[in-house]
Amino acid sequence: MASFAGALTLGAGLMVAAAAPASAAGCSGSRLGNWPITGGYIAVFYNSSTGMNCAMTYTNKPGKKQYIRVDxxxxxxxxxxxxxxxxxxxxxxxxxxxxxxxxxxxxxANSPTEGFGPAYCS
Known part of the structure; x- marks a missing residue:
């Protein structure tokens, strides 16, 4: 994952409000932000009760099966x-x-893997 350091720092200050589903289908806590990537976005959450951070990658064009990844x-x-x-x-x-x-x-599958961080340091 160290090979993504350049991409991680590239977007460290970028946040956008992308359209999101009504619930996070599994991530609990407060939404920290949506981070844009090619073809979708990464939604990031923090649950102060459990101390857990959670992430999900969403496609901008739901409905068709395609390769989607989140780390x-x-x-x-x-x-x-x-x-x-x-x-x-x-x-x-x-x-x-x-x-x-x-x-x-x-x-x-043919899109780049895009990332951000370090971020949300607590």
Whole structure:
């Protein structure tokens, strides 16, 4: 994952409000932001009760099965979900209390893997 360091720092200050589903289908807590990637976005959450950060990658064109991937990691833990999905990949969660998180996603097998971080340092 270190090979994505350039992409991670590239978008560290960028946040947008993309259209999101009414619920996060598995991520609990407060939505920290939506981060744009080619073909979709990564939604990031933090649950202050559990100290967990959670991420999901959404496609901008739901309905058709396509490769979607989401990764989230800290210095001590990492999680990934990837496969052929119609709407999103994830949720994936790691303990985030007192740590910075990194996350990346991909929508479409031929699209780049794009990520951000370190971010949301608590």
């Amino acid at each position: 989230i990691w800290t210095t001590t833990a990492s999680k990934r979900d990837a496969g052929n999905y119609t709407t999103y990949a994830g949720p994936v969660s790691v303990p985030g209390k007192g740590k910075c998180i990194n996350f990346q996603g991909q929508v479409g």
